[in-house]
Every structure is written in C-alpha cells, then in structure tokens.
Amino acid sequence: MKTQILVKLALQSIRKNKMRAALTMLGIIIGVAAVIVMVAVGFGARSRIRAQISNLGTNMIVITPGAAQQGGVSQGAQAFANLSLADVEMIRKNAQVVSAVSPVIVTRGQVIGDGGNWRTLINGVDTDYQVIRDWQTASGEFFTAEDVASVRKVALLGQTVAMQLFPGIDPIGQQIQIRNVPFTVSGVLAAKGQTASGTDSDDVVIIPYTTAQSALSGRTFIPQILASTASENDIAAAQEEIRVLMRESRRIAEGDPEDFTVKNQNELAEAASSSTRVMTMLLAAIASISLLVGGIGIMNIMLVSVTERTREIGIRLAIGARGSDVLTQFLVESIVMGILGGCIGLALGYTGSKVLGHFTGWDTVMSPLVILVAIGFSGAVGIFFGYYPARKAAALNPIEALRYE
Amino acid sequence: MNEIVIRTDALKKTYATGSSEVHALRGVDLTIARGEFVAIMGTSGSGKSTLMNLLGCLDTPTDGGYELDGVRVEGLGKNELAAIRNQKIGFVFQGFNLLPRTTAVDNVELPLLYDRSGRKRDTRAIAIAALERVGLGDRLEHQPSELSGGQQQRVAIARALVTEPALMLADEPTGNLDTRTTTEVMAIFQELNEQGMTIVLVTHESEVAVYAKRIVEVRDGRIVRDEPVRNRRSAAADIERLVTQERSAA
Numbered sequence: 188m189k190t191q192i193l194v195k196l197a198l199q200s201i202r203k204n205k206m207r208a209a210l211t212m213l214g215i216i217i218g219v220a221a222v223i224v225m226v227a228v229g230f231g232a233r234s235r236i237r238a239q240i241s242n243l244g245t246n247m248i249v250i251t252p253g254a255a256q257q258g259g260v261s262q263g264a265q266a267f268a269n270l271s272l273a274d275v276e277m278i279r280k281n282a283q284v285v286s287a288v289s290p291v292i293v294t295r296g297q298v299i300g301d302g303g304n305w306r307t308l309i310n311g312v313d314t315d316y317q318v319i320r321d322w323q324t325a326s327g328e329f330f331t332a333e334d335v336a337s338v339r340k341v342a343l344l345g346q347t348v349a350m351q352l353f354p355g356i357d358p359i360g361q362q363i364q365i366r367n368v369p370f371t372v373s374g375v376l377a378a379k380g381q382t383a384s385g386t387d388s389d390d391v392v393i394i395p396y397t398t399a400q401s402a403l404s405g406r407t408f409i410p411q412i413l414a415s416t417a418s419e420n421d422i423a424a425a426q427e428e429i430r431v432l433m434r435e436s437r438r439i440a441e442g443d444p445e446d447f448t449v450k451n452q453n454e455l456a457e458a459a460s461s462s463t464r465v466m467t468m469l470l471a472a473i474a475s476i477s478l479l480v481g482g483i484g485i486m487n488i489m490l491v492s493v494t495e496r497t498r499e500i501g502i503r504l505a506i507g508a509r510g511s512d513v514l515t516q517f518l519v520e521s522i523v524m525g526i527l528g529g530c531i532g533l534a535l536g537y538t539g540s541k542v543l544g545h546f547t548g549w550d551t552v553m554s555p556l557v558i559l560v561a562i563g564f565s566g567a568v569g570i571f572f573g574y575y576p577a578r579k580a581a582a583l584n585p586i587e588a589l590r591y592e
Numbered sequence: 593m594n595e596i597v598i599r600t601d602a603l604k605k606t607y608a609t610g611s612s613e614v615h616a617l618r619g620v621d622l623t624i625a626r627g628e629f630v631a632i633m634g635t636s637g638s639g640k641s642t643l644m645n646l647l648g649c650l651d652t653p654t655d656g657g658y659e660l661d662g663v664r665v666e667g668l669g670k671n672e673l674a675a676i677r678n679q680k681i682g683f684v685f686q687g688f689n690l691l692p693r694t695t696a697v698d699n700v701e702l703p704l705l706y707d708r709s710g711r712k713r714d715t716r717a718i719a720i721a722a723l724e725r726v727g728l729g730d731r732l733e734h735q736p737s738e739l740s741g742g743q744q745q746r747v748a749i750a751r752a753l754v755t756e757p758a759l760m761l762a763d764e765p766t767g768n769l770d771t772r773t774t775t776e777v778m779a780i781f782q783e784l785n786e787q788g789m790t791i792v793l794v795t796h797e798s799e800v801a802v803y804a805k806r807i808v809e810v811r812d813g814r815i816v817r818d819e820p821v822r823n824r825r826s827a828a829a830d831i832e833r834l835v836t837q838e839r840s841a842a
C-alpha cells in the first residue's frame with residue numbers, strides 16, 4: 188500500500204480513539220516539551236553567559252584572597268585580608284605577560300548629587316581598570332595616573348547613577364558627595380547592562396583607589412586585583428606567572444596550598460553556568476524518563492490495539508494483505524502517534540520557553556535543528572516501541588484471527 | 593482464463609491437538625469448472641470450513657494437491673498466497689466481517705489497496721461500481737453499524753467481487769440472516785453467477801442449497817455425494833412471491 192494511504196488509515200484509527208491516543212501521547216508530549224524547554228533555556232543561558240564574559244572585559248584575570256576549594260566554590264574570600272597594594276606593585280613590576288593590573292577596593296555608600304541621592308557601589312581602582320574591563324566613557328574622561336598619584340577626588344559615574352543623580356543635567360564637572368566627601372565628576376561610563384547574577388553593572392561609581400583608601404575606607408587590604416593580557420592566548424601563561432610570583436613573594440613552600448586564587452573570566456563564567464547546568468540536567472532526566480514512559484505507553488496501547496483488532500487483522504489478511512502490510516500499518520500508527528505527540532510537545536515546549544523567557548528576561552533560542560531532532564526522536568520512539576506489537580500483529584494466522592471473538 | 597477453476601487431488605488436512613490428531617479432511621477430490629455454483633453441505637464438524645479455508649488459500653493442506661485457476665498452490669510462500677487471495681478469490685463470511693467504523697465504500701475499496709499488481713487505478717470508482725452492483729449505490733458512506741444484516745452482507749459481497757476474482761467463496765453467508773434477507777442475498781449470488789462468477793458456498797440449509805446448481809456433501813472429511821441440483825429455484829422469483837404474500841396479508 189502507498190504510504191499516503193497508510194498514514195491516512197493510521198490517522199483514522201487514532202481519530203476513532205481520540206481520548207486513548209491523547210493519553211498515550213502524554214508521555215511523549217511531556218518528554219519533547221521538556222527537551223525543547225531544556226534546549227531553549229540552555230541556549231539562552233549560554234548566550235547570556237557569553238554576553239557576560241565580554242561584559243567583564245577582555246582577557247581578564249581575577250585574583251582574590253583565600254584558596255579556591257575543589258569545585259570552584261570560594262570559601263568566603265572576604266574573610267582573608269591578605270591581598271595588598273604591595274601585591275599589585277609586585278605584579279606590575281615583575282610580570283612579563285601581564286599587560287595591565289589594577290586593585291579594586293569595593294565599598295558601598297550614599298552618593299548625593301544636585302538632582303538626587305542614591306546608594307550605590309563605589310569601586311576604587313587604578314587607570315588600568317579601564318583597559319581591563321574594556322569600559323569606554325560615554326562622556327568626559329577617565330581619571331589619569333596623575334589623578335591617582337595626587338589622590339584627587341574625582342569620580343566616574345555609571346549610567347544608572349548618572350541618571351539618578353543628574354536627571355536631565357550633564358554631570359561632567361558637577362560636584363557630588365560620597366559619604367559626605369566632595370568629589371568632581373570627570374566622566375560618565377558607557378552602559379554595560381546586567382551581570383550574571385542579574386545585578387546592574389551601571390549602578391556604580393568609580394574613583395582612584397588612592398582616594399578610596401584615604402578618604403573613604405581607611406582600610407589597606409584589597410578584596411580583588413584585576414589583571415589582563417594583550418592577547419587571549421597569553422591568559423594561561425599570565426595566570427601561571429602571577430601564581431608563581433605570588434607564591435615567591437609570600438614564600439609559600441612547594442607543595443603547600445596557596446592562600447589566594449587566580450582565575451580567568453572563562454573559569455568564572457563556568458562557575459556561573461553550573462547552576463543552569465544542574466537545571467539542564469534535571470530537565471534532561473525528566474525528558475528521557477518521559478520519553479521512555481511515553482514509549483512504553485505506546486507499546487502498551489498498541490498491544491491492546493492489536494488484540495482488540497485481531498479480527499480486523501484477519502479480514503485484512505484474508506483479502507490479500509501481506510504480513511508486511513499489517514506490520515507497516517501498525518508501525519505507521521505508532522510512528523504517527525509518536526510524531527503527533529512530538530509536535531504537540533514542541534508547541535507546548537515552545538510556549539513554555541517563551542513564557543519562561545518572558546519572566547526571566549532570558550532570550551530563549553529555538554533552532555530548526557532542535558525541531559527536527561525533537562520530531563525525529565519522537566518518531567524513533569514510535570518505531571522502537573511500536574515494532575514489537577506490529578510484529579505480533581503481522582505474525583497472526585488469518586484463520587485464527589478471523590475466528591477471534 | 594482457465595476453464596477449470598478448482599482441481600483438488602486427494603486433499604488432506606490433519607490438525608494436531610496435543611497428543612491426538614484430528615483428520616478434518618481425509619482425501620478430497622473436487623473439480624469445479626468456470627461458471628459453476630456449488631453448495632457444500634454436511635453436518636457440523638464434517639470438514640466444510642476446513643475445505644473452504646484450503647480452497648481459499650487461507651491454510652495449506654497436510655497432503656494432496658490443489659490447482660486454482662491454473663496455478664499450483666501447494667508449496668507457495670505466504671506472500672504468494674496473499675497475492676492469490678487478493679487477486680483470484682473473494683471471501684464472504686457468515687459474520688460479514690466488515691471493518692467496524694469504516695464506511696461501506698472504504699470497506700469495499702480495501703482489497704484494491706492491497707493489490708500490488710497495480711492493474712486497478714481508479715480504486716474509488718471501482719468500489720462504488722461494485723456497491724451499485726449489489727444495489728447499495730445509495731449507502732456508500734454508511735458504516736456497518738448503520739446497516740442491516742442483509743445490507744452488511746451485500747457490502748461484504750461487493751468487497752468480494754470488487755477485484756473480479758476467479759472464484760467467490762462463501763462460508764454460511766446466510767447463517768445470520770432471516771428468510772427474506774437470505775433470499776435477497778441468494779438472489780445476488782444467482783445474478784453474479786449468471787454474469788459468469790464461479791461461486792462455492794457452504795450451507796446447512798437445503799432451502800439455500802437449492803439456489804445453487806450443484807450440491808457436494810461432505811461427511812467425516814470425505815465427499816459422499818456430488819450431484820446437480822434437481823428442482824433448482826430462482827431467488828428473484830421467490831422474492832416476488834414473498835412480496836405478493838406480504839401484500840395480500842396486509
């Protein structure tokens with residue numbers, strides 16, 4: 188028989204048992220929907236992380252106090268107050284591959300401008316910070332080495348802070364107060380958007396680290412040192428160089444653990460993506476279990492169907508159907524059921540990932556390849572689990588089948 | 593076209609049930625020419641259905657030879673038998689055996705869809721023509737559950753003749769029908785036979801057998817009587833008589 192007719196017959200017999208077919212397809216529907224959401228979320232998360240990496244800067248290396256634990260979880264890095272300006276100087280002087288290095292002194296505080304006040308993050312950094320983070324100014328200028336050396340009270344505003352403090356006013360040259368210390372705005376930074384954890388990168392004020400130490404915190408330890416290389420290929424070498432230099436200056440004996448951590452931005456991104464990986468794996472587990480259960484459901488229903496339709500099979504054999512015709516008929520039926528379930532699951536998964544994307548702000552991705560794979564896979568489930576019942580149907584003896592009540 | 597449609601040679605069928613053997617057929621020699629209308633009679637368990645299954649290529653004999661329309665059947669494979677059933681034989685069963693929830697015309701079209709020779713092109717039109725031949729041109733889209741027993745059996749006859757087979761086999765086709773519909777169905781068989789169709793039919797009732805041209809009686813797996821029907825009746829004439837009776841009664 189022609190495949191066209193076979194598909195028509197299969198659709199007919201599915202339509203005759205709508206409810207049953209729907210319940211049978213449920214497993215496939217859930218499985219495929221889970222796969223679709225999984226892939227969409229996975230793609231979305233990956234493209235977000237990729238955006239974050241470039242958001243961080245170019246070829247960035249991060250040095251934090253405290254040893255990294257296995258699995259990449261840092262153990263309360265702030266508890267170790269053992270990075271200092273001496274470390275920054277030592278790296279700047281001795282490292283060959285490292286092209287830029289800057290301390291980052293992090294505090295929070297109230298900032299007051301002409302148009303309002305705002306509580307924000309205050310980062311004390313060196314001029315290299317601009318290169319490391321690859322952060323242009325939208326207007327005005329980044330502070331100079333001269334400003335840093337002279338401990339000048341100059342500040343750069345992130346877009347968000349600029350908006351809050353000077354709505355509708357050009358902030359350049361204006362006075363602001365950070366923790367009641369007056370600063371002059373030298374520039375406004377270009378917008379960077381959100382970070383991995385969803386915080387606003389533009390909600391920040393940047394000042395010279397020297398000023399931050401003397402005027403604001405009074406502390407001498409440094410929670411973070413950033414460095415970068417000229418080329419991406421040098422990152423590993425630079426990391427190793429920093430590690431060796433730091434060990435030497437701290438006199439850490441060979442074999443002893445380090446009390447600092449050197450990571451590149453890819454390693455950071457990996458840690459950030461580990462949570463989405465858990466979610467992806469969970470969805471993958473749901474998907475495969477659903478597809479398995481869905482497949483068994485199809486097999487079960489097809490076995491019932493073969494028994495129920497024994498007489499029909501007898502009639503078909505009597506009027507000249509070959510065993511292979513009967514086999515194909517039942518196989519097509521289970522494949523159609525699988526693919527139909529796959530298509531419904533696809534629609535459901537698509538809607539689901541759109542809704543999820545709407546609420547999380549992730550852009551979910553739907554590629555034609557995924558659609559093809561999902562439908563192909565559900566069809567394959569139909570073939571795999573439909574084959575045994577179809578074989579059983581094809582092997583029936585026509586006389587016995589006709590006599591079956 | 594071969595002038596001899598059926599020729600069996602010492603046809604035997606033995607069923608093995610557990611330890612014992614059942615000799616359902618013990619050597620049947622039967623020759624049926626084109627255009628014959630044979631009624632096979634016999635008591636229950638005499639082997640009529642077994643013989644029909646062999647003649648219909650639904651089963652293979654334990655021993656003996658069978659030539660159908662010039663083709664030696666014994667030793668053929670499953671697929672070849674399926675092709676013979678499809679092209680040379682039309683079946684009509686006691687229980688109608690139509691596909692449920694499938695329209696009359698779809699039921700009748702079915703054998704054409706299994707035809708691999710590709711000689712039938714416009715299967716739909718052929719199926720409709722077959723239904724018109726049995727007087728059901730106005731019931732094309734009815735499902736079996738929407739048809740009376742007599743109408744269902746006519747659909748089954750249409751399905752049997754749609755491939756223009758060399759032989760039509762009917763195992764107690766009127767077993768589930770009342771006198772009136774039995775006569776109607778027999779009238780169709782007689783009409784088809786007059787148009788040249790070879791028909792072999794199993795029946796318990798001698799009132800049905802008298803519409804055939806030849807009676808073969810089977811007993812205990814053997815043919816014990818084989819003779820032409822003497823006072824043969826016309827089913828069409830009987831229907832007319834029944835109609836007039838009903839009218840005068842009313």
Ligand SMILES: Nc1ncnc2c1ncn2[C@@H]1O[C@H](COP(=O)(O)OP(=O)(O)OP(=O)(O)O)[C@@H](O)[C@H]1O
Binds near residue numbers: 616634636638639641
């Ligand atoms: N599949 C089978 N297995 C074992 N024995 C069988 C089988 N089919 C038929 N028989 C036996 O073969 C004999 C002939 O059976 P068959 O069905 O041909 O009789 P029949 O003449 O058609 O009877 P009826 O008029 O009741 O339909 C019976 O004794 C029956 O029990």
Ligand SMILES: [Mg+2]
Binds near residue numbers: 640641642
């Ligand atoms: Mg019988």
